[in-house]
Amino acid sequence: MTEYKISWWEPTDRERQWLRRYTSSSDHKCAATGSYCNAKFELGEADILYTKDGYICGDRDNRKPPESDPRWPKLCDACGRPFGAEDPYQLFGKQIYVCEATGARSTLDKVPVGACWDAWWISERRKDGPTGCSHTCGPDHRSLVVKLPGNHDWLIDSRASNCTKPDDGDHFCWVRTGRPEDGTLHVGKDGNTCSAGAGSIAVPGFHGFLHHGVLRDC
Numbered sequence: 177m178t179e180y181k182i183s184w185w186e187p188t189d190r191e192r193q194w195l196r197r198y199t200s201s202s203d204h205k206c207a208a209t210g211s212y213c214n215a216k217f218e219l220g221e222a223d224i225l226y227t228k229d230g231y232i233c234g235d236r237d238n239r240k241p242p243e244s245d246p247r248w249p250k251l252c253d254a255c256g257r258p259f260g261a262e263d264p265y266q267l268f269g270k271q272i273y274v275c276e277a278t279g280a281r282s283t284l285d286k287v288p289v290g291a292c293w294d295a296w297w298i299s300e301r302r303k304d305g306p307t308g309c310s311h312t313c314g315p316d317h318r319s320l321v322v323k324l325p326g327n328h329d330w331l332i333d334s335r336a337s338n339c340t341k342p343d344d345g346d347h348f349c350w351v352r353t354g355r356p357e358d359g360t361l362h363v364g365k366d367g368n369t370c371s372a373g374a375g376s377i378a379v380p381g382f383h384g385f386l387h388h389g390v391l392r393d394c
Contacts, residue, residue, distance in 0.1 A: 180290035180391040182322065184356045185273040185282075187293075191232075192283055193219040195241070196268040197249045197259045208254035215249030215259070216268060224271060231297065232271060240267035276357065287323050290391050292356040295319040295331065309335040310345025314352060320361075322386065325393075328379040332363060332386075341370040350375060359389035 194216035201212035225233040241247070243265050251258055270283040273293060284293065296302070298312050298319040307313045314320060314333040322330045335342075336349035351367035354360030363386040364375040376385050376394065384393040 178393050180288075180325075182290050182292050182356050182359065182361050182386070182389045182391060183278070183288070184276045185284075185287060185291050185293045186276060188272045188274055188281070189224050190221050190272045191224045191269040192272060193222050194268045195219060195245070195248050196266040197263055198266070199252075199257075199259065199263050204257075206252060206255050207257065208252075213252035213255060213257050213259070213263075215251060215253040217247050217249050219247075221272065222269070224269070232269075236267040236269065240265065284323075284329075285327070289323055289325050291323040292361065293321055295321050298331075306346065307333075308344075308346035309333065309339065309349050314348070320352065320356065322391065324377065324379055324391070325382040326380060328382070330377050330379070336370075336372040338372045339370050340372050344370070350377075354389070356389075361386065362388050 196214070196216045198215070199213040204213060205211070206213045222239075225236070225239075227233050248265060249259065270285070272281050272283060273287065274281050275291070296319070302317045305311070305313065305317070307315055307317065312319050312331060312334045320332045322332060324330050332350050332352050333348070339349050341347055347368045347370055349370055349372050350363050351365055351369050352361060352363045354362045365373075376383060382393060384391060
């Protein structure tokens with residue numbers, strides 16, 4: 177049996193940035209991936225810019241270097257196809273998170289198995305709004321995500337694919353108790369729930385449970 181201890185990760189005001197070129201898949205299919213051509217050059221870290229509503233600003237045009245900068249990728253990373261003048265020049269960023277227990281820093285696509293964070297951007301109903309699987313909002317008005325093996329993200333407060341109460345959005349397909357911050361996070365079926373499964377999570381390459389702060393395979 178393989179076990180992964182749950183670790184809590186908090187967002188920082190810093191992001192990792194890349195110079196990115198890509199081609200829309202509707203205009204061209206990458207010969208290697210069948211999707212879109214894409215390439216990135218890593219710049220390092222920078223302060224995050226926020227909108228007046230507290231969201232990360234997606235418009236970084238005033239911060240990106242000129243198109244003449246030699247660091248801009250010229251070829252697709254996957255198939256080697258050259259980018260054309262019409263292909264976008266994007267300053268691409270990903271927010272950096274920090275592990276409360278160890279001080280480790282990472283973007284969410286690179287955090288270790290067992291990492292847990294609040295996907296605060298999913299729902300505006302944080303303090304006094306509805307909760308349940310149709311709202312993807314948990315009993316503490318957070319939307320908790322756990323990193324699973326294979327780089328899969330499990331949104332615990334979402335609706336299970338085999339939910340047996342699809343017309344009831346106020347129940348929880350996965351009932352969670354405890355807190356990820358102190359190692360007591362537990363997911364089961366003890367509460368207002370449906371008959372889907374026994375509280376486990378199944379993704380390609382992994383099937384297991386999250387009990388008392390530990391993620392275990394079956």
